[in-house]
Amino acid sequence: MIDKVTGAGVQPSAAQLKTLIDLESRFQPKLSGLRLIEFFGFSSETFSLAVSLLDRFLSVMKIQPKHLSCVGLCCFYIAVKSSEEEKNVPLANDLIRISQNRFTVSDMMRMEKIIMEKLYWKVKAPTALHFLRLIHSHIQEQLDSESKTILTIERLESQLKACHCSFTFSKIKPSLLAMALVCYEAQDQHDPEHIDKISEAVKSLQQLLNVRDGDLVCVRELVGKCLAEYATTKCFRPHCLRLRWTISGRTARQLKHSYYKIAHLPTIPESAC
Template structure:
């Protein structure tokens, strides 16, 4: 049975926060596995940080193409990072792993009527494995994650913090922190490997702090700063850690603002075929190549 993380609106903020933070530490990607990926040479033989970032950007393109929610994308990235941190996979299997994590996230987060067929997802993503490959890979992923699909993500914390702040701000201050923009910034962060090692709650708080500091009117940001300080104390986050992550967020924003960079929400990442074309694709449109068996050797 697939587990789930729920945060009912009816529950007080403190209870919701405790529920997420209690699970957060147990659902983090394994640091040792992430370090192996980070230190790997980009020679085509081992998983690297660059390959992981490219795969996440592809998943973001698919999310935009199908119109899926931010929750689906964040959940897919969470599962991908957790799986990669406990399994040594070859680069040629990454697209299958990524698409399977994405498909599991779709089935967990989207309405059943919006879930595409696995074969259509393979063809539209222009991959060259089969539905049987996906079924086998899904089973491996679920087993290695102990069927814990809906782990707390930075999006969970971001929405919880934002909702809590909106309840305590005046009308003018509420306009400063746009949830839509915050979620767009989070997507950019998801595309950078460096954020895989940061707790979701810390990343969410850093995003809010970064956005608040972008507003230069101290009268408007005073109340926001007080609430952010209160959240920092509740989460027991050190000032140095928050400042460090906030700086990383700032660098990420600058990077994705440059013309030379593949921005997560830019025109360059829109899928290259229309929905109508995708629906008319023939099953024989792509030459299917079966993947060799994936060794289940843990990190």
């Protein structure tokens, strides 16, 4: 049975952060096995969990490029079933058709079993989204009403989605990525009065999470580079509606009937790295 991602609970945010920190290392992908990935999901929770599952699986299994779409869709499907309400879980066949993939439902179910076995049926894991929400909540508790408006969780979550689409952040601990996002966003506001207050709150959290200054500065710079790609006249900062797979009309016409020509997925060897 797939374990479920639990809610924030009633514990103070600081206590919840400590609990997630203790669990984080157990679910961190192995750096030696990570490959280039990009993915998207239904909700923020599903998106972040799907990325975590995909990272963890690719870090322990060697797969051929032709199998990546099946692996990615299965990780997404597992995340959907773990995070979304049962009534919102789509049929596997519908996911295959919508994503224009060339494999069958039986291929997908077989791959899902492989993924779950390699992850020891451990779906629930501390994600960057969990840390981001708790860090934001903890900081907001220490700010006055005016300073609280500087950091909005909606904007931070959109920025996190942009980072999730970059391979660079697959090797970074979720807690460190979340901290770096908050630090970048606070400094990007250019309001010395509010930045000082937020910096004090961040500093206390940094000590709580045992994050080194050098690591935080390095990841904050990577976040800045990633988000700079969205800072154009057409797309000022990442927004969930803009993080879409976009194809040309010609490509769309070529893909239109492809799901009627589904080919059987070759057997995927289960050799570990």
